[in-house]
Amino acid sequence: xxxxxxxxxxxxxxxxxxxxxxxxxxxxxxxxxxxxxxxxxxxxxxxxxxxxxxxxxxxxxxxxxxxxxxxxxxxxxxxxxxxxxxxxxxxxxxxxxxxxxxxxxxxxxxxxxxxxxxxxxx
Numbered sequence: 695x696x697x698x699x700x701x702x703x704x705x706x707x708x709x710x711x712x713x714x715x716x717x718x719x720x721x722x723x724x725x726x727x728x729x730x731x732x733x734x735x736x737x738x739x740x741x742x743x744x745x746x747x748x749x750x751x752x753x754x755x756x757x758x759x760x761x762x763x764x765x766x767x768x769x770x771x772x773x774x775x776x777x778x779x780x781x782x783x784x785x786x787x788x789x790x791x792x793x794x795x796x797x798x799x800x801x802x803x804x805x806x807x808x809x810x811x812x813x814x815x816x
Contacts, residue, residue: 695809696720698739700730702748717802727751739768741808746774746782757786769808
């Protein structure tokens, strides 16, 4: 399974890549909304892990820009340490939410769910 990690914090992004690869996933890493749009123009992941707090564009704006440009959004897991993260993620149709900090089991479980999208998800 190909997973796009959208995270501006270098250490979190690199750690997630190592963890995902240990789970036998292919991890592709970007750090900004602009990079997400460039990436999606040529590659479509099975799952996108999307941080809400990014430079230049919020996670919500990234999600909406993807939908506007491509007419669909990859199966998305929103992750955030922000207290209002779950509420913010609820405005992204079909997205799952994973609050920071999370366990590796929680990460693997939500990726498994997101990798088998619900019918009618965006």
